[in-house]
Structures are given as C-alpha cells and as structure tokens.
C-alpha cells in the first residue's frame with residue numbers, strides 16, 4: 001500500500017515494523033543494518049511515518065549518502081537543522097524530544113558514530129534511528145539486522161501468495177507492464193527469479209523492470225548474468241542503486257583488502273558454509289569473517305541446533321565470483337574448497353554408505369557418480385580420494401577441457417557439499 005510521499009507501494013515488513021518500534025521504545029539508538037538494497041531506508045521511512053507523532057518534537061531525517069567527507073557530517077546536519085554553528089548542535093537539541101534518523105551511514109561510519117555518541121550524551125530525550133550496512137558500534141546501540149523478503153519455497157501459486165518477495169515482484173511488474181498477471185503459466189519463472197535474487201528488494205525491482213522488454217521466463221533464464229541484466233534502475237534513484245552491481249560495489253569498495261579477498265573466496269560456496277569451511281578457504285586471520293558479517297557482506301543464520309551457518313546472498317555471491325575470476329585467486333580458492341570438502345566427505349564416508357542412510361539420501365549420493373572429477377589441474381591429487389562414488393574420468397582436452405573442468409569442479413564440490421551437509425543433518429536427526 002502507498003502512503004503520502006511514497007512513490008511506490010510498500011510490501012510486507014509487518015513483523016519488522018513491530019519489532020523495531022519496540023526496540024525504539026527501549027533503546028535510544030537503533031541501527032537498521034543489512035546489505036545494500038535490502039530495504040533499510042524504506043523501512044526507516046515507514047517507521048518515521050508510524051511513530052513521528054509519538055515524539056513531542058517529531059522526526060528529522062538526515063540523509064548522508066550524498067556526503068563524501070567526514071568533516072561535512074556535523075556541518076551539514078547543523079545547516080539542515082537551521083543551526084548556524086555546528087558545534088552548538090548538541091546544545092540546541094539538549095531539551096529536544098525528537099527522533100533523529102541518520103540514513104545511509106556506512107561510508108562515513110566514524111563521524112556518524114561520533115555524532116550519535118555526542119548527541120545521545122548531551123540530549124537525554126533524543127532518540128536516533130540509523131540505517132547502515134554496518135553498525136555504528138556506539139555504547140547503547142541496538143542493532144536490528146534486516147532480513148531479505150521471504151522467497152517462495154516452491155513454484156505453486158499458494159507459495160507465491162505467501163511470499164513478500166513475489167508480492168514485490170508482481171507489484172513492480174505491473175508498473176513495468178500494466179497487462180502483467182501472475183498465473184500458472186509464469187508462476188515457476190517468478191518463483192525462480194525471487195529465489196535466484198534471494199529476496200533482495202532492489203534486485204527484485206530491477207528484475208521486474210526488465211519485464212518491459214522480456215517475459216518472466218526470459219528474465220529468469222538470464223539471471224546467471226544478474227549483474228549485467230540488472231543494470232536498469234530508474235533515472236532518478238541515486239547512482240549506487242541504479243544497477244545491482246553498483247549497489248554491491250558501493251559496499252565492496254568500503255572493505256579492507258583482506259575483507260575483499262575473503263569475500264571473493266567465500267563466493268565459491270553455493271548454499272552456505274560453516275566457520276570451518278570459511279577458514280579452509282581463507283588466506284587471512286580469523287577475525288575477517290566476523291568483520292564481513294558486521295558489514296552485511298555475509299549473512300549469519302542461527303540454526304535450530306544453536307550453530308551458525310553463513311551464506312552470501314546470491315546477488316552478492318555472483319559479484320564475488322566475478323571479482324574472484326578477475327583475480328588470480330580463483331584456482332587456489334577452488335582447490336582449498338575441494339580439499340576441505342574431500343576431507344569432510346572422507347570423514348563421513350563410512351556412514352554415507354551405511355545401511356541406515358535414508359533412501360532419498362542414498363539416491364542423491366548415487367546420483368553423484370554422474371559427476372566426474374577432472375584429471376588435471378588443482379584437483380588431480382584429489383581424484384583418487386573422492387569418496388562419492390566417482391569413478392569416471394572427464395573426456396576431452398584443450399581449452400574445452402579447462403572450461404569443463406571448472407564446471408565439473410564446481411558441480412562436484414557443490415554436490416559433495418550438499419551431500420555431506422545434508423547427510424549431517426540426517427545424522428543429527430537420528
């Protein structure tokens with residue numbers, strides 16, 4: 001539903017609105033954190049509309065994205081508030097009961113943190129809502145990590161009706177083509193698009209815009225090159241949100257070299273990874289993964305058994321893969337991943353073929369024999385040790401062979417990862 005001032009309809013986020021409103025009542029600084037395009041600003045604007053009246057002095061939105069220099073932050077805020085001297089802002093707001101929104105802080109995180117800290121100390125009735133790809137790390141901050149929109153679990157119309165990602169796609173699709181209707185013929189393609197884009201609202205909007213010239217199935221088919229396809233944002237949005245690649249690059253460029261290196265290497269994991277797996281492909285210290293999580297480049301999902309599983313949202317993974325391919329780390333990352341998976345599979349092997357393995361699992365294990373491991377390059381040494389029944393050698397030679405090799409390494413590793421992690425889930429359940 002639209003509200004005054006919104007140019008496009010707002011979808012879902014009912015639970016998040018309730019939770020953040022509650023946090024704002026308890027804490028004086030709440031930060032909405034998450035990757036670019038996940039909907040932090042959009043949610044913050046909704047919150048402002050919903051709760052501005054409960055602050056005696058209302059809400060004030062300070063948008064930081066256009067600023068580029070640290071020393072602009074306090075000055076610009078003063079100017080926007082109509083205060084002549086930036087140093088007197090804390091004094092001027094001392095008795096103010098206001099919600100101050102610091103929108104899009106990540107590129108100026110230090111001055112934003114200093115400003116928030118100073119204002120919260122000086123102005124006891126002030127509350128701050130920040131949006132940032134990374135928390136401000138100021139005492140008293142409550143961080144709310146915004147998840148992607150729910151994606152459909154299967155291709156049925158019932159599942160699409162329950163998915164906010166699909167709702168967003170359909171609403172934006174209608175804006176791109178007024179005759180667009182969701183039905184049996186395009187449900188599978190729409191579900192595929194939402195899943196491939198992992199429920200990331202910006203990516204879904206860009207994909208829906210493509211319906212002006214492509215059918216949903218054509219969009220879905222082209223999403224393997226999502227970063228190139230989704231380069232079609234509206235003229236009036238900020239440059240960093242015009243293309244999916246620019247949205248991700250905005251965060252990537254703010255990473256340190258070691259963080260970029262690990263992020264690229266983690267892109268070899270489709271379907272998530274554990275901390276052990278991350279360490280196996282890492283060339284840097286143990287503290288780099290937590291920093292990538294803090295900066296919203298990696299999602300950390302708490303599992304039912306209390307463990308944490310990590311993943312890169314699919315559009316971010318595609319970006320990481322492109323960067324990895326452009327660097328010279330691609331082969332070594334794949335080799336490290338393959339070695340890790342093989343070691344894991346070897347440890348699990350005795351049980352993989354055990355009599356108590358559920359039949360579905362046995363079938364998927366058996367289907368692994370259709371993947372052959374390449375006999376050249378990084379995984380030659382691994383060939384005889386692959387436990388998932390692979391006895392085939394990959395035919396062919398020359399350049400074709402290298403291309404096939406890459407594909408085969410990727411698919412074999414993927415298969416092994418899924419088999420082993422799926423099996424472990426079964427093992428735990430028994």
Ligand SMILES: Nc1ncnc2c1ncn2[C@@H]1O[C@H](COP(=O)(O)OP(=O)(O)OP(=O)(O)O)[C@@H](O)[C@H]1O
Nearest residue numbers: 009010011035036037038039040041042104201202
């Ligand atoms: N709940 C929603 N309903 C409708 N549209 C949404 C929703 N969430 C996000 N969008 C749309 O997705 C796009 C990205 O959202 P938004 O700008 O809020 O992301 P962001 O997390 O603030 O990104 P950035 O880190 O780049 O600032 C926008 O066009 C926005 O309108």
Ligand SMILES: [Mg+2]
Nearest residue numbers: 040041104131
């Ligand atoms: Mg934003």
